[in-house]
Amino acid sequence: xxxxxxxxFSDDFLTYHFNNEHPFNQKRVLLTKELLxxxxxxxxxxxxxxxxxxxxxxxxxxxxxxxxAVKRAGRGNLSEEQGFEYGLGTEDTxxxxxxxxxxxxxxxxxxxxxxxxxxxxxxxxxxxxxGLHHGFERKAAGFCIYNDSAVAIKYIRKKYNLKVLYVDxxxxxxxxxxWAFYDDPNVCTFSIHETGRYLFPGxxxxxxxxxxxxxxxxxxxxxxxxxxxxxFLELYETALREIAEFFRPDVIVTQNGADAHCFxxxxxxxxxxxIFERIPHLAHEIAHQYCNGRWIATGGGGYDMWRVxxxxxxxxxNVMKTGEPAKGALPKEWLAKWQAESPINLPSFWHDTEEAxxxxxxxxxxxxxxxxLLLNLLKYxxxxx
Amino acid sequence: MLVEDIMKTEVITLPPTATIxxxxxxxxxxxxxxxxIVNEDNHVIGIVSDRDVRDASPSTFIKDAxxxxxxxxxxxxxxxxxxxxxxxxxxxxxxxIFYDKEIACLPVVSNHQLVGIVTEKDMLYTLIQxxxxxxxxxxxxxxxxxxxxxxxxxxxxxxxxxxNIVSVLIYPYKSDPDYKILVFRxxxxxxxxxxxxxxxxGYQLLWPNNIAEPRR
Numbered sequence: 001x002x003x004x005x006x007x008x009f010s011d012d013f014l015t016y017h018f019n020n021e022h023p024f025n026q027k028r029v030l031l032t033k034e035l036l037x038x039x040x041x042x043x044x045x046x047x048x049x050x051x052x053x054x055x056x057x058x059x060x061x062x063x064x065x066x067x068x069a070v071k072r073a074g075r076g077n078l079s080e081e082q083g084f085e086y087g088l089g090t091e092d093t094x095x096x097x098x099x100x101x102x103x104x105x106x107x108x109x110x111x112x113x114x115x116x117x118x119x120x121x122x123x124x125x126x127x128x129x130x131g132l133h134h135g136f137e138r139k140a141a142g143f144c145i146y147n148d149s150a151v152a153i154k155y156i157r158k159k160y161n162l163k164v165l166y167v168d169x170x171x172x173x174x175x176x177x178x179w180a181f182y183d184d185p186n187v188c189t190f191s192i193h194e195t196g197r198y199l200f201p202g203x204x205x206x207x208x209x210x211x212x213x214x215x216x217x218x219x220x221x222x223x224x225x226x227x228x229x230x231x232f233l234e235l236y237e238t239a240l241r242e243i244a245e246f247f248r249p250d251v252i253v254t255q256n257g258a259d260a261h262c263f264x265x266x267x268x269x270x271x272x273x274x275i276f277e278r279i280p281h282l283a284h285e286i287a288h289q290y291c292n293g294r295w296i297a298t299g300g301g302g303y304d305m306w307r308v309x310x311x312x313x314x315x316x317x318n319v320m321k322t323g324e325p326a327k328g329a330l331p332k333e334w335l336a337k338w339q340a341e342s343p344i345n346l347p348s349f350w351h352d353t354e355e356a357x358x359x360x361x362x363x364x365x366x367x368x369x370x371x372x373l374l375l376n377l378l379k380y381x382x383x384x385x
Numbered sequence: 386m387l388v389e390d391i392m393k394t395e396v397i398t399l400p401p402t403a404t405i406x407x408x409x410x411x412x413x414x415x416x417x418x419x420x421x422i423v424n425e426d427n428h429v430i431g432i433v434s435d436r437d438v439r440d441a442s443p444s445t446f447i448k449d450a451x452x453x454x455x456x457x458x459x460x461x462x463x464x465x466x467x468x469x470x471x472x473x474x475x476x477x478x479x480x481x482i483f484y485d486k487e488i489a490c491l492p493v494v495s496n497h498q499l500v501g502i503v504t505e506k507d508m509l510y511t512l513i514q515x516x517x518x519x520x521x522x523x524x525x526x527x528x529x530x531x532x533x534x535x536x537x538x539x540x541x542x543x544x545x546x547x548x549n550i551v552s553v554l555i556y557p558y559k560s561d562p563d564y565k566i567l568v569f570r571x572x573x574x575x576x577x578x579x580x581x582x583x584x585x586x587g588y589q590l591l592w593p594n595n596i597a598e599p600r601r
Binding site: 175197198200203225 | 548577
């Protein structure tokens with residue numbers, strides 16, 4: 001299958017940079033882009049630069065005062081106390097120069113992707129700079145200043161009036177997007193993530209189902225710590241198919257956090273590259289089955305930026321563009337260039353080798369518990385009560 | 386935390402001479418389960434629950450049942466005397482009252498006047514706030530010896546990393562009285578620096594942080 005696809009990128013994305021010790025590093029997008037170029041799946045015609053989101057667009061979701069506070073913070077004019085109210089200046093979301101502009105490019109990138117797809121120019125668009133799903137209406141949180149997905153979905157609702165299915169495979173619950181559309185029956189959110197019992201942000205329980213008119217349009221699969229590929233994929237695939245059939249979206253927006261991998265330092269999930277090949281494959285299939293191909297994909301979390309994120313994100317593009325994930329050895333030129341900078345040995349292949357296959361002591365119980373969870377969720381995909 | 390911090394001050398009540406039908410209607414309309422009965426001086430003289438009212442109503446299984454019972458005065462079925470609390474009581478004390486007395490609603494009385502109401506649901510809501518689960522956070526459990534000074538020692542590690550603590554709970558460790566579990570909810574997506582510091586300081590972390598790093 002060959003689809004018309006586009007890859008949102010410019011160096012402006014790299015300006016979303018908190019500090020050198022911060023685990024969220026947008027160099028991941030550059031690493032992915034170069035990997036794809038060396039793999040000959042990405043060429044200059046595919047690349048579309050992001051625009052900057054306007055204040056008006058940001059305020060489709062964010063509070064005016066919050067946007068003003070981010071602007072002031074980026075110019076060094078926000079006191080520590082003033083920042084506290086907006087979550088600005090914390091360890092997770094420190095203040096950095098021109099943070100408003102940097103964050104607006106990320107939102108603008110997702111809006112560019114939306115317009116390309118919904119004006120019919122392209123079937124699928126990928127904005128790996130986006131996926132900042134923890135941003136709230138008037139609060140920065142969890143490495144996210146502006147919530148590009150929430151803004152973009154508000155924008156889709158307003159400008160195109162389509163039914164949106166938002167699918168979030170980041171290991172952390174997509175709380176900012178869920179709460180943004182919690183009462184909206186035209187936006188269905190589905191997040192699979194490590195249970196919030198230990199992991200940030202703590203929400204995303206299976207019983208979070210939406211409120212008012214939106215009741216029944218919020219889905220969560222909080223899977224157990226140390227869940228591995230088979231159980232992850234069994235739950236994810238079954239649930240996604242059921243939810244898509246139940247909701248019948250016009251367009252699908254996916255958040256492709258790459259932190260459910262066993263190498264990821266911030267989470268306890270134990271996935272391998274298998275899930276990062278299967279996730280875009282399923283999104284692609286669902287987009288064609290229900291949405292006439294309309295699919296906007298973003299990046300998200302992912303904190304093993306050398307071994308995991310470039311491969312996982314590149315596969316999203318590979319599937320978008322060619323219908324299949326790449327196989328075999330990684331391009332030598334890419335390895336040679338970046339090994340010099342990487343503090344850890346880069347992998348040789350697109351797939352994981354045996355060091356990613358860990359023995360998990362309580363695997364049987366984890367699998368059984370996850371199955372129970374899936375049954376709980378599936379109760380809600382049949383009828384709305 | 387004091388009762389006055391969590392009580393609802395707009396209380397729906399009935400006079401003793403109101404009918405059972407009035408009570409039924411009020412309970413349904415407001416989707417509540419308890420009605421304090423107050424006299425003209427706003428003194429609580431009784432209380433009825435939705436169950437008391439249902440027990441006094443004709444069975445829904447009987448068609449054309451005689452519904453004259455519904456015209457009876459509410460004081461004929463109200464429970465008394467009523468267990469009441471004071472605005473300055475502690476929330477944890479009233480949790481014990483709910484548990485011991487197997488009831489689900491406590492009128493709050495001050496100077497003999499009804500000033501508020503606390504239900505089991507309000508109590509649970511407060512417990513959720515106390516655990517901190519409603520705030521974006523990561524959770525870390527540390528098993529520590531049960532001895533004076535241990536809490537500030539561990540908490541200092543969070544402070545050094547400028548990590549904001551949302552809540553702290555102290556649990557017993559199974560049935561071993563020599564140990565406690567400290568549960569910290571911290572306001573960060575990145576608990577790694579703190580976890581490393583805790584490990585280096587020799588503290589024992591519980592699931593899922595007890596599987597040794599690096600996870601290759």
